[in-house]
Structures are given as C-alpha cells and as structure tokens.
Amino acid sequence: MSDRSPIESATGPLAKLARPLTFVALVLLGISFVVPFVWQVLISLSDRSEVDRLTETGFPSRISLDAYVRVFDQVPFAKYFFNSFFVAGWVTLLQVITCSMAAYAFSRIQWPGRDKVFLLYLGTLMVPGVVLMVPNFVVILGLGMFDDYTGLIIPAAFSAYGTFLLRQFMLTIPSSLDEAAAIDGAGHWRIFTQVILPLARPGLIVLAIFAFLFNYNSFFWPLILTQSENLRVLPVGLLQFNTTYGSDVPAIMAAALMAMIPPIMLFLLLQKYLVKGIQLGAVKG
Amino acid sequence: MAQVTLRDVKKVYDGKVVAVRDVNLTIGDGEFLVLVGPSGCGKSTTLRMIAGLEAITEGTISIGDRVVNDVHPKDRDIAMVFQNYALYPHMSVEKNMAFGLQLRRLPREEIKRRVTETAGLLGIGELLNRRPKQLSGGQRQRVALGRAIVRDASVFLFDEPLSNLDAKLRVTTRTEIKKLHKRLRTTTVYVTHDQEEAMTLGDRIVVMSAGRGVGVIEQVDTPLNVYRYPKNRFVGAFLGRTPMNFFDGRLVEAEGEVWFVAGPEDAPSIRLAMLPKHTEALRGRVGAEVTLGLRPSSLSEHPMGKETAAHSTIRSQVQVVEPLGKNIDVSCELLDGSPMLARIDARHDFPTSGEVKFYVDMEHVHLFEPGEFGASLLHPEGAPQNETATLASDA
Ligand SMILES: Nc1ncnc2c1ncn2[C@@H]1O[C@H](COP(=O)(O)OP(=O)(O)OP(=O)(O)O)[C@@H](O)[C@H]1O
Ligand SMILES: [Mg+2]
Numbered sequence: 001m002s003d004r005s006p007i008e009s010a011t012g013p014l015a016k017l018a019r020p021l022t023f024v025a026l027v028l029l030g031i032s033f034v035v036p037f038v039w040q041v042l043i044s045l046s047d048r049s050e051v052d053r054l055t056e057t058g059f060p061s062r063i064s065l066d067a068y069v070r071v072f073d074q075v076p077f078a079k080y081f082f083n084s085f086f087v088a089g090w091v092t093l094l095q096v097i098t099c100s101m102a103a104y105a106f107s108r109i110q111w112p113g114r115d116k117v118f119l120l121y122l123g124t125l126m127v128p129g130v131v132l133m134v135p136n137f138v139v140i141l142g143l144g145m146f147d148d149y150t151g152l153i154i155p156a157a158f159s160a161y162g163t164f165l166l167r168q169f170m171l172t173i174p175s176s177l178d179e180a181a182a183i184d185g186a187g188h189w190r191i192f193t194q195v196i197l198p199l200a201r202p203g204l205i206v207l208a209i210f211a212f213l214f215n216y217n218s219f220f221w222p223l224i225l226t227q228s229e230n231l232r233v234l235p236v237g238l239l240q241f242n243t244t245y246g247s248d249v250p251a252i253m254a255a256a257l258m259a260m261i262p263p264i265m266l267f268l269l270l271q272k273y274l275v276k277g278i279q280l281g282a283v284k285g
Numbered sequence: 286m287a288q289v290t291l292r293d294v295k296k297v298y299d300g301k302v303v304a305v306r307d308v309n310l311t312i313g314d315g316e317f318l319v320l321v322g323p324s325g326c327g328k329s330t331t332l333r334m335i336a337g338l339e340a341i342t343e344g345t346i347s348i349g350d351r352v353v354n355d356v357h358p359k360d361r362d363i364a365m366v367f368q369n370y371a372l373y374p375h376m377s378v379e380k381n382m383a384f385g386l387q388l389r390r391l392p393r394e395e396i397k398r399r400v401t402e403t404a405g406l407l408g409i410g411e412l413l414n415r416r417p418k419q420l421s422g423g424q425r426q427r428v429a430l431g432r433a434i435v436r437d438a439s440v441f442l443f444d445e446p447l448s449n450l451d452a453k454l455r456v457t458t459r460t461e462i463k464k465l466h467k468r469l470r471t472t473t474v475y476v477t478h479d480q481e482e483a484m485t486l487g488d489r490i491v492v493m494s495a496g497r498g499v500g501v502i503e504q505v506d507t508p509l510n511v512y513r514y515p516k517n518r519f520v521g522a523f524l525g526r527t528p529m530n531f532f533d534g535r536l537v538e539a540e541g542e543v544w545f546v547a548g549p550e551d552a553p554s555i556r557l558a559m560l561p562k563h564t565e566a567l568r569g570r571v572g573a574e575v576t577l578g579l580r581p582s583s584l585s586e587h588p589m590g591k592e593t594a595a596h597s598t599i600r601s602q603v604q605v606v607e608p609l610g611k612n613i614d615v616s617c618e619l620l621d622g623s624p625m626l627a628r629i630d631a632r633h634d635f636p637t638s639g640e641v642k643f644y645v646d647m648e649h650v651h652l653f654e655p656g657e658f659g660a661s662l663l664h665p666e667g668a669p670q671n672e673t674a675t676l677a678s679d680a
Binding site for chain 1: 336338357358359363364365367368371372373374375384385389432436437468599
C-alpha cells in the first residue's frame with residue numbers, strides 16, 4: 001500500500017477513468033510527434049522522381065540511399081558540419097565562462113545597485129532579437145568581424161538568459177560555504193573556482209546543453225553575417241539545396257536528418273541533467 | 286593565542302536596521318566567552334563582525350593588538366564553526382579539513398600530519414574519505430569542529446554549533462567542546478540561545494537582549510554571578526533551568542524593617558521581610574511599586590537559614606506535584622490566584638492538594654523595578670566586587 005502513488009490510490013469513478021484517458025492522450029501526442037519524423041525518413045529514402053507521388057503511395061517503391069550520397073556530393077556538407085560544431089562549441093564554452101562569472105557577481109558578491117543592474121540586464125531579454133539585428137550588424141561590420149568566425153562567435157558568447165539561469169542556481173548554494181571558504185583563506189577567485197563552480201556543475205551542464213543546441217540551430221544571424229561558402233553552418237547550408245540545384249527534397253531531408261543526430265545524441269547522453277535544469281527554481285529538495 | 290576587544294561596536298544593516306549597539310567586550314587570551322540571548326538580539330551579528338563577515342558600522346574590533354575593522358576574514362587568524370556546519374559538499378572529509386591549510390601553502394606532509402592528528406583527536410579518523418552527505422549529523426558536527434581546530438587559529442568562533450543535534454548528543458558534544466577548550470586553550474567566542482549551554486560552557490557569559498528594539502548587552506560575568514546577581518529582571522528571567530517567579534507588589538516599612546507586600550493590605554498574598562543588610566538601600570524606595578523575583582529553588586518546606594515563619598514564608602494552594610527524582614516541582618497558587626513554582630527536596634508524602642507553607646531563602650530573592658527590564662534594587666551593578674575577585678582568584 002505504502003508504495004502506491006497518491007494518483008493510484010485515489011478512488012471514485014473519475015479517478016478510475018483518469019489513468020486510461022491520460023494514457024490515450026499521451027499516445028496520441030506521441031504519434032503526432034513521430035509521424036512527421038517517420039515521413040521525413042521515408043522521403044529521404046525515396047527517389048527524387050518519386051517524391052511527388054509519395055503522398056498517394058505512402059511508401060517508396062524502391063529504398064535508396066542516393067539522397068545521402070548527393071548531400072556530400074553537391075555541397076561541402078562536412079565543412080558545414082565542422083562549422084556548426086566549431087561555432088556552437090566555442091559559443092558554448094565562452095557562454096559557460098562568461099555567464100558563470102557574471103552569475104557569481106550577481107549572486108555572491110554584494111555591491112551597490114547589484115540587483116537593479118541585474119534587472120536591467122534581464123530586461124534585454126525582452127527586446128526582440130529582430131529589433132537588434134540591424135544595429136548588431138552595423139557594429140559587427142564596424143568591428144571587421146563580418147564574414148568571419150569571430151562574428152559568429154563573439155556576439156553569442158554572452159547571454160542574459162544563461163546568466164539568469166546560473167544566478168538562480170547559485171542562489172541555492174548556502175552563503176555559509178563562501179564564508180567558510182573566506183575564513184579558510186580563499187579570495188573570490190578561489191571561492192568561485194573551487195567551491196561555487198563545482199557545486200554549480202548541474203547548472204553549468206544545463207546551460208551548456210541549451211547554448212549548444214540553440215547555436216547549433218541558429219540560422220538567421222549566420223545567414224546575414226557570412227558570405228563565403230566555407231563559413232556556412234548547417235542550417236544555412238541546407239538552404240543550398242533549395243536555391244542552387246532546384247528543390248532536391250530527398251537530399252534536404254537526408255541532410256536535415258544527419259544534422260539532427262548530434263543534438264539527439266547530446267540529449268540522450270545528458271537528459272538527466274536537462275530534467276534537473278527544468279526543475280531549477282522549482283521546489284528544491 | 287590572542288585577546289579580542291570590541292569597543293563601542295554598532296551594526297546597522299542596510300542603513301536602517303540597527304542590529305546591535307554599544308557592544309563593549311574584552312575576551313581574554315584563552316577565555317571561553319558565550320554570547321547568549323533570545324532570537325534576534327544580535328548574537329550572530331556580533332560574532333560575524335568579529336569574523337569579518339559583516340562590516341562594522343561603528344566602533345572598533347581588535348584581535349591581539351591589531352585593529353581588524355578592515356582586515357579580510359582570511360587574515361584575521363580565526364576559525365569558525367557554522368550552525369549548518371558549511372562543509373564543502375563536493376570534498377571528502379579529509380579535503381574539507383585540509384582546504385584551509387592548502388590555501389595557506391603548508392607543506393603536504395605537514396597538512397597530512399595535522400589532519401590525521403586532529404581527526405584522531407575527534408574520533409573521525411575512519412571517516413576521512415567520506416563526503417559530508419555520507420555522514421550523520423553528529424559526525425558532520427565533528428568534521429566542522431575538526432576543520433576549525435586543524436587550522437590552529439588564535440580565535441575560535443562558534444555560531445550555535447549544537448542546535449542541529451538531538452538533545453542527548455547536544456549534551457555529550459557540549460562536554461567534549463569544553464574538554465577540547467581545556468586542552469587547546471584557544472580564545473573562543475561561542476553563540477547560543479540556550480541558557481543551559483551558556484552556563485555550562487562559558488568562563489564568562491554575555492547576556493544580550495533586543496527588548497528595547499535594538500540588540501544590547503545586558504550583563505557580562507561568570508555564569509554563577511549572572512545567575513546569582515542578575516542586573517535586571519530580563520537577565521533573571523532568562524537564566525535558570527526553571528523560570529523565575531515574579532510577583533508585582535510594593536515596599537512598606539513596619540517594625541523597623543522593610544517588607545515586600547503583594548495583594549490587598551488586609552490579606553496580603555505575600556509578605557516578606559527584606560534582610561537587615563538591605564534595609565538602608567531600600568528605605569528610600571518605600572511606597573514604590575516593585576517586582577519580586579523568586580527562583581523555584583529558593584523555596585523550601587523548611588527554613589534554610591534564620592528564616593522565621595512570620596518574616597519569610599509564603600502560603601499557597603498546591604495544584605500539581607511533579608516528581609523529578611532528587612527534587613519535586615510543586616505548581617501552586619497564591620491567595621490572589623497568581624501562580625508560583627517551587628522546586629523542593631523530594632519526599633513521598635508531599636500533599637498533592639491543600640495549603641502548604643514555603644520558606645523563602647531571603648539571601649537569594651531579587652527585587653526589580655517594574656517592567657520587563659526593571660533594574661535590580663538589591664544589586665544594580667551585578668555581583669559585588671569582592672565576590673567577583675574571590676571567584677577570579679579561585680580560577
Ligand atoms: N543581513 C541582514 N540584513 C538585515 N537585517 C539583518 C541581517 N541579519 C540580521 N539582521 C537583523 O539584525 C538583528 C540581529 O540578528 P542576528 O542574526 O544577529 O540575531 P541572533 O541573535 O543571532 O538571532 P538568532 O538566535 O535567531 O540566530 C535581527 O533583528 C535581524 O533581523
Ligand atoms: Mg544567530
């Protein structure tokens with residue numbers, strides 16, 4: 001009895017129905033997520049000429065991996081992959097560094113006006129990215145970072161959202177730990193690196209996942225900021241199938257599928273931390 | 286080893302909340318001083334100013350002969366034990382203890398030696414490889430103690446280190462802390478809100494209050510002196526395992542003596558003759574409203590000295606009798622209905638109802654001016670000078 005959850009042990013006709021109903025709803029929801037994905041796989045395995053009729057036949061007459069080969073033949077797909085990894089990797093690393101340092105300053109150090117400055121910084125999240133697009137572009141141009149890795153990396157190396165996330169996380173670490181460390185002989189740098197950072201690790205991992213996924217997927221900024229072929233990241237690269245070579249739908253699907261692999265791997269590997277991150281700021285145990 | 290001095294220290298939080306003021310204390314080299322008082326009276330604030338964790342708004346604090354107002358905590362040569370222990374969760378017990386030594390760049394072998402030695406002293410030698418999470422509350426407490434001791438600092442600061450332990454462990458750990466202090470003789474400032482802990486641990490205790498809206502020191506003395514000679518009603522009420530009885534009344538002069546009388550003139554509920562040695566001091570107060578303070582242990586069935594029935598007894602109706610072993614606690618009611626608690630020697634046939642007459646040990650009664658902080662009339666300055674002197678020379 002005691003290991004029953006409250007939901008299970010609830011009684012009454014409504015409660016009895018609740019479980020099967022929830023179950024059905026979840027299955028339907030699951031299907032609605034899976035169907036487009038399966039469709040995408042089917043298209044990627046079809047012949048280019050057959051794509052239009054696929055809605056009628058429902059299944060390709062011949063399974064072929066040609067589209068996957070075309071992806072690498074027609075565009076420097078490996079280079080796109082590298083660019084995406086390179087940019088998202090650097091952005092992630094830099095964001096973890098800058099956000100954790102800022103979060104430390106906003107949560108562990110007392111300075112006049114601290115919380116007001118933090119609110120102001122948070123306020124930048126309210127400004128739609130599109131509004132900042134042009135001014136940012138002009139600044140990047142002025143700094144000579146146009147059509148360069150630095151233009152893709154440096155502006156994304158700071159994040160109000162990430163700072164907020166880590167600050168909330170650090171606020172849950174008791175201040176007596178810093179105080180004990182200070183008395184033990186540590187200055188801010190040591191408290192930061194040897195006490196707070198190790199304890200904030202779950203928060204850092206969550207931020208790293210979010211930052212990587214977000215930047216790995218980013219499209220618009222890299223699109224307007226790069227010209228050269230060899231600077232294209234995956235989302236921008238996918239565009240090539242639409243423009244240069246007509247519309248090669250199976251190739252697009254194949255490329256998109258391959259591009260999805262790293263985020264999915266990342267998610268599977270680190271999902272327990274992601275769940276923790278979502279719980280952040282909720283009831284802490 | 287060092288002496289710690291606080292001069293006219295005041296702390297204001299956020300420019301408005303005055304936490305403590307007028308704090309003047311000298312903690313002798315090797316002394317164990319306990320700050321005690323109810324919640325919010327500024328004990329922690331005072332301790333944290335000594336530690337350097339809070340800025341000092343006014344006044345000066347010195348450790349040794351150095352004013353430390355602007356000295357970083359790490360350079361004050363102090364060690365602190367926190368209420369929640371503040372062990373580093375991601376480090377083993379050994380690392381927790383070694384952290385401060387590593388930061389001070391001691392040689393590796395020296396760190397190893399000191400950690401092992403301290404761990405042995407505290408009986409936590411087998412726990413060195415565990416994380417704090419894997420320890421019981423009592424073990425964590427020891428590790429926290431160990432982390433403080435291993436540093437060999439010249440001042441130890443404790444902020445309610447026992448309050449997270451269960452009652453039994455609290456008593457045994459208390460004894461151990463006392464033993465440790467006897468052995469190490471490190472100047473110690475210890476904060477607690479538990480009067481019993483304060484009485485048993487302190488060489489001297491500092492009773493603080495926030496009754497007037499601001500944390501202040503009410504009295505500083507040895508535990509026995511503060512217990513015997515509370516400067517005001519607050520201190521009298523705060524110390525002692527059983528609460529002091531208080532009765533509002535007035536002083537009258539009759540038969541060449543000064544009497545404390547409570548209740549109506551024709552049928553007083555209390556009528557006690559003050560000792561002749563106090564007559565002179567009290568004569569000027571005759572007619573004034575005063576409060577009588579009476580510890581339960583100052584009552585007895587039989588005269589303890591020269592008390593006579595006419596001069597020093599209180600009649601009461603027994604309500605409840607609670608046997609405690611050596612003593613019994615008698616809750617009773619006076620003529621006017623006011624409650625009184627008496628702790629007397631146990632006997633089997635003590636009546637559980639009806640009227641009982643208690644003798645009052647007049648040497649140990651207290652008279653206060655009215656109000657929660659009413660000053661003592663018999664010893665407004667606390668213990669008499671000669672008494673303190675003899676106690677000090679005993680030590
Ligand atoms: N950081 C702070 N900011 C503002 N006010 C504070 C702060 N810390 C303490 N105070 C106030 O200062 C007063 C003294 O607090 P302090 O913590 O020193 O009391 P305490 O005697 O240690 O109490 P307790 O037994 O509950 O620990 C209280 O009124 C408290 O509200
Ligand atoms: Mg406190």
